[in-house]
Amino acid sequence: MREAVERRLQDRRRTKPSLRPSQRKGRLLHVRSGLSAEKTLLLRVGIVAALIALVIAVFWFDRDGLKDQIDGHISFPDILYFAMITVTTVGYGDIVPVSHTARLIDAFAVTPIRIFIWFIFLGTAYELVVQRIVEEFRLSRIQKQLQGHIVLCGFGHSGFIAAQETVSKGHPADHIVVIDESEDRIQLAADCGFVGLLGDGTSEDTLKNACVGKAKAVIVSTGRDDTTILVILTVRHLSAATKIVANIKQEENIKLANLSGADLVVSPPKIGGYLMADAVETRYATPFLCDLMSAGGQMVLSERRAEPDEVGLTMAEVTAGMVVQVHSHGRDIPFTERNRYIIQPQDTLLIISPPTDARNPSPPAG
CATH class of the missing domain: 3.40.50.720 (NAD(P)-binding Rossmann-like Domain)
Incomplete structure (x- = not known):
C-alpha cells in the first residue's frame, strides 16, 4: 500500500x-465531449472546411447555371468567391444563379450546409467562450456563499x-x-x-x-x-x-x-464484520444498531455539547435522551458511570434520542 x-x-x-x-x-x-478543447476546435474547423469545399465543388460542376454580372465569365476564383459569400449569407448580387438547377441546388443543398456551418460557429462560440464565462461566474458566486x-x-x-x-x-x-x-x-x-x-x-x-x-x-x-x-x-x-x-x-x-x-x-468492512458477527448470535441487535446509525431510524445516536441546565446532573438524570457516553477534557466516561458521573461545563454528550424528520432516497449503483 x-x-x-x-x-x-x-x-x-x-x-x-x-x-x-x-x-x-x-x-x-x-x-x-471526451476531447480536449484544442482537438474539438480543430475537428470543427476541419468539418467547416470540408463543407465549404463541398459547396465550391457543387458550384464548380454547375458553373453553367451561374452568371457573372460583371464580365459574363465564371472562373474558379469566381466560384471560390461566390461560395464564400453564399455560405456567409453576404451576397453582393454580382454573381447569381440563373438556371433552375442552380437555384434548386442553392435552395436544397447549399442552404442546409450554410445553416449547419452557422450552428457550428455559434455552438463553438458558446461552448468555448460563453459557457466558460457563465460557469466561472456561477462558480465564483457559489464560492462566496x-x-x-x-x-x-x-x-x-x-x-x-x-x-x-x-x-x-x-x-x-x-x-x-x-x-x-x-x-x-x-x-x-x-x-x-x-x-x-x-x-x-x-x-x-x-x-x-x-x-x-x-x-x-x-x-x-x-x-x-x-x-x-x-x-x-x-x-x-x-x-x-x-x-x-x-x-x-x-x-x-x-x-x-x-x-x-x-x-x-x-472502515466499512470492519464495521460490517462486527455487525455480521453479532447477527450470528442475535436477531434484533444488528438491525437495531443499523437503525441507530441512520437519521431515518426509530432512534438516533447524536453528539452535542451539554446544555447549561444539564450541567450538575448525572448522566442518568438527563431527560433529552439516554446519555450513553460523555467526553470530558480528554476522558471518555462510559455508560457504567451514568449514576455517578456529574456532567461538567463543556462536556460532550453522546445521546440516543428520538429522530427528526428524515429522507431516504435510493443510492446510486456501484
Whole structure:
C-alpha cells in the first residue's frame, strides 16, 4: 500500500493532470465531449472546411447555371468567391444563379450546409467562450456563499449515503460540494441538490475551487485506499484545520490514513464484520444498531455539547435522551458511570434520542 501511494505521488510529479482545461477550472455540470478543447476546435474547423469545399465543388460542376454580372465569365476564383459569400449569407448580387438547377441546388443543398456551418460557429462560440464565462461566474458566486460547508470526494454508494445522511441530520444540501470524475455521478449529485464539481479530488485546483480551507469537514470516499490517502495529503496540505473523515477499506491502511492527516477513519468492512458477527448470535441487535446509525431510524445516536441546565446532573438524570457516553477534557466516561458521573461545563454528550424528520432516497449503483 505504501509503495502504491509513493508511485502515484511520483506519477503526479512527473505528469500533468489528465483533466481538460475546462475541468481544471472546476466547471459545474458541463457536458464533457471526451476531447480536449484544442482537438474539438480543430475537428470543427476541419468539418467547416470540408463543407465549404463541398459547396465550391457543387458550384464548380454547375458553373453553367451561374452568371457573372460583371464580365459574363465564371472562373474558379469566381466560384471560390461566390461560395464564400453564399455560405456567409453576404451576397453582393454580382454573381447569381440563373438556371433552375442552380437555384434548386442553392435552395436544397447549399442552404442546409450554410445553416449547419452557422450552428457550428455559434455552438463553438458558446461552448468555448460563453459557457466558460457563465460557469466561472456561477462558480465564483457559489464560492462566496460557501462557509462551514462539507466537501465530499467520491460519490459512489458510500459517498451517496454519507451525503444523504448529512442532509438528514440538518445540513443544507446546497452546502455540500461533491467532487467526482464521473459526469453521471455529478449529474446525480446536482439532481439531489448538491453542488457538483467534475474533477479529480487529488488535484489542488479542484480542492481550491471547492474551498476546502473554509469547509467544516472533508469526507473522502473514493473507493480506493491509495487515492483516498492522496486526497487526504492534498487536503491537509491546503488546510491544517479542516476536519477530514476518510473511508478506508483495508485495515492495514488505517494507520497510513491517520498519518496522512485524517482526523477520523471509518472502515466499512470492519464495521460490517462486527455487525455480521453479532447477527450470528442475535436477531434484533444488528438491525437495531443499523437503525441507530441512520437519521431515518426509530432512534438516533447524536453528539452535542451539554446544555447549561444539564450541567450538575448525572448522566442518568438527563431527560433529552439516554446519555450513553460523555467526553470530558480528554476522558471518555462510559455508560457504567451514568449514576455517578456529574456532567461538567463543556462536556460532550453522546445521546440516543428520538429522530427528526428524515429522507431516504435510493443510492446510486456501484
